[in-house]
Amino acid sequence: MATGRTHRPATRSRGIPEATVARLPLYLRALTALSERSVPTVSSEELATAAGVNSAKLRKDFSYLGSYGTRGVGYDVEYLVYQISRELGLTQDWPVVIVGIGNLGAALANYGGFASRGFRVAALIDADPAMAGKPVAGLPVRHTDELESIISDNGVSIGVIATPAGAAQQVCDRLVAAGVTSILNFAPTVLSVPDGVDVRKVDLSIELQILAFHEQRKSGEDAGQAVAPPPPLRSASDGRKGPDGDVPAVMPA
Numbered sequence: 001m002a003t004g005r006t007h008r009p010a011t012r013s014r015g016i017p018e019a020t021v022a023r024l025p026l027y028l029r030a031l032t033a034l035s036e037r038s039v040p041t042v043s044s045e046e047l048a049t050a051a052g053v054n055s056a057k058l059r060k061d062f063s064y065l066g067s068y069g070t071r072g073v074g075y076d077v078e079y080l081v082y083q084i085s086r087e088l089g090l091t092q093d094w095p096v097v098i099v100g101i102g103n104l105g106a107a108l109a110n111y112g113g114f115a116s117r118g119f120r121v122a123a124l125i126d127a128d129p130a131m132a133g134k135p136v137a138g139l140p141v142r143h144t145d146e147l148e149s150i151i152s153d154n155g156v157s158i159g160v161i162a163t164p165a166g167a168a169q170q171v172c173d174r175l176v177a178a179g180v181t182s183i184l185n186f187a188p189t190v191l192s193v194p195d196g197v198d199v200r201k202v203d204l205s206i207e208l209q210i211l212a213f214h215e216q217r218k219s220g221e222d223a224g225q226a227v228a229p230p231p232p233l234r235s236a237s238d239g240r241k242g243p244d245g246d247v248p249a250v251m252p253a
């Protein structure tokens with residue numbers, strides 16, 4: 001079971017690149033906010049800013065959806081919400097199971113945003129017998145012994161793993177064997193899955209480490225400025241230019 005590739009090629013069946021697919025939820029979030037404010041149309045520039053994406057990239061992404069907007073008017077917000085939701089498969093209900101109902105699993109179960117985006121938490125599953133039957137977010141926790149029957153009874157194709165890292169592969173294998181074909185993994189480990197199974201990984205500590213890298217660079221740049229030698233003194237009439245002809249080679253601090 002623990003073999004095979006863990007990701008798909010960069011282009012999906014209908015020719016929409018994975019990078020575009022990854023940006024569709026950003027557009028949808030921005031469009032949903034506009035829709036809630038009853039904004040009828042939006043320009044590509046406004047929407048790009050709201051989604052945090054470059055506007056040329058946005059226009060290219062929307063061209064894959066066959067959506068080109070109207071010159072001078074922009075894009076119809078409601079229609080785009082519908083189009084992107086349909087493209088992402090959100091016009092249907094997706095039953096989801098969460099496995100591992102500790103701190104994180106319980107927090108995810110309590111998150112109201114799943115249901116409003118078409119993801120229904122069908123069951124919460126944990127290996128701890130002491131947790132079986134206890135209510136979390138209004139659902140009784142089910143024991144892992146029931147995992148396979150829960151998946152088949154509810155037609156679950158998406159599983160969320162929030163177990164300790166050491167248990168994640170085994171949980172993943174059981175989910176996949178039971179029919180799950182998409183996994184959202186929060187455990188800090190790389191999962192192996194067979195062809196046809198998609199894995200998305202969420203790791204906040206990796207995001208923090210990337211921010212730490214940038215923080216370090218920023219403070220390094222600040223420190224570099226502090227110790228940089230002062231610029232050479234020049235008279236106002238000196239008139240020397242930098243190598244590109246219009247800026248001094250050494251900028252004043």
Ligand SMILES: NC(=O)c1ccc[n+]([C@@H]2O[C@H](COP(=O)([O-])OP(=O)(O)OC[C@H]3O[C@@H](n4cnc5c(N)ncnc54)[C@H](O)[C@@H]3O)[C@@H](O)[C@H]2O)c1
Binds near residue numbers: 102126127167186188
């Ligand atoms: N991705 C992130 O950003 C992020 C953030 C926080 C935590 N985590 C990870 O999420 C996981 C859970 O963290 P937590 O703080 O909720 O831990 P926790 O110890 O509170 O909860 C883990 C739960 O998993 C259950 N469990 C253990 N083995 C299992 C199995 N084989 N099948 C089903 N359930 C099983 C335990 O009984 C427990 O209830 C850890 O791997 C942690 O590193 C990830």
